[in-house]
Amino acid sequence: MRRLLFFVVSCMVMLQVVASERDSAYVDRYSLWRGTTDVALGNPAFMTRAYMKSDTQLGVRCDYRHQSDAFRLEDGTGMALPGIFANTYIRLTKSSVVWGEALYSNGKHWDREYNSVADFDLLYPYVIADSVGGDTHRERYFFSGGYAAERGRWQMGGVLKLRAEQEYRTYDPRMRSVVYDVSLTAGAAVTVGGYRLGLSAEGNIYRQTADVDFYSEMNGMGELQMTGLGTDYVRFSGSNRDIFYKGKGGTLAFDMLPSGDKGWLLHLRHGINEYVRLLDEYNSMPLTTLYRQRSALTAGWKGVARGTERALLVHAVYDRRAGDEHVAGTASGQEYPVLTDLTMYHEHRIDVGATAFYGRGDWHLALKAGYLSKRERYEYVERRMDYGRLYGEVTAQWLKRVRKDLCLNVCGKGGYQGKISDRIVMPYANMTLGRRDYINHNYRYQRASYAHVDVGIRADFRPAKWRVGLFGQVATAWKFCTEGEHEAGVRAAVGVVF
């Protein structure tokens, strides 16, 4: 009888430990608290201790977004991107891990105008464009894989990311862009005096071919080689519709994380990228080069005491774009010499703010506030478009194992971005009606204030006897702007986890 009692008690303790470990691993992976350290995971060396347990997920998901009016004409009014994905994090030994991610998505964007390339956010303002636009299909393949190991005080790791993408339209104007994007990151970290100090370097190579065709004889309109804020390189606009982007870049990052539960955090990152737009038809003549510099700083303190998590982080991000126009001379054969380079386009984007985290038991809370500004300028003839906004955001999360086989993760977020300044300078007298409408449309939404509400739930179901678990996730996001328009978004995912 005593043996039986001992066995039962031992089993209960074991089950409790397993459940507790599962709880911890679940919280460790999905808690809002991860926001205090995730920024450092850009350094693959830190992946050695990124998660407590191995975890693999396979699933299907769909992202849907619709705007009642395009907030930015180049982005269109929305998208539906269904896809399949897999990601894994596997602890090979006590001191080494591998991780990877694969994604395939195939969907559609609606009503894109003044944008006939893929990766607009990366390449603007140097894109080819037309005022007709339309819906586009997008197909994306993404793979990444990394390895990290720990030897004594040292951790080292590397990760390779590959992205291939095509975006196309099946009616005139038939744009087609094919993208290859490869990044390799290597990092090292060392444990010194209760802190982990890490340094990482990333190299990036980018290629995109983009062309626009017209199959209908009636639709032989030209494409614009855009140069920023509604301007275009008139000399090579029109029939020159085949372009090619060559990009390269590098990023360096330094991180400091406490080894334990409590301590100071620091993240410094500086990256430079350049993207040259070449004209296929004129012997790869360079039209423009976009230089992008991004610097980021995050610093703060975090601590866990008596089951309560507290952290305060301040952040500052500076993102600068400078665009050179290569002034072409007179042609010799099909070759144009470059007379000079002029840095005609500048954009400065600044985001400074602070985030406070608080967590206790099943609840986590994050409060974020800051200032965001964007200043765009075209040098001659002068054009400017600026705005400044103050923002505040509150995020609450409830994360709990409600039954032995069921975990729930409920998250809600609400925030407001209020405009505090805006300015536009345009040579309206010399602008065509279409170009004026295009600029005014985008400015209308840049100078607006926005309120947003996001709500999401994720459920993980895994009975003790099952070797794999199931998960389902659904989230919705709404954004309302003072111009009376709104955006609605839904993300849904289901899959297995093991």
Added chain:
Amino acid sequence: MRWLLILLVSCMAVTVCGCHQDNDEYMTVATVRLDGGEGVRIERVQAMAHFTNLNSRHVTSTANFDGAEVQVVLLRGAYQVLVEGILSYVDADGKRMVRSFRAVSDYVELAGIGTSQAKMDIILLD
């Protein structure tokens, strides 16, 4: 620890130095001289000069002639130039004449840093 700091500072210095330097010498003081041919000395010009930037099609016009020269501040680049008006000149025989003229060029490089010069041949119209 010390070498890590040195490495960090070196890397940051390299990346900051690797940042793009703006080419912000945008404007040039362009001087275009009208040439009437051998033995012709242009004394005064009353004309409009139109400079069309080939890249942007932006047109700058001026009538600011000083003798046979016109000077204008332009964005550095390649231009189409059209000058039309009336000039007074002294010909090879020493005779002073007043006539209409035109000077046209599809391509003129006015891309010098600070200043740029160009010469254009005129054609007399009557």
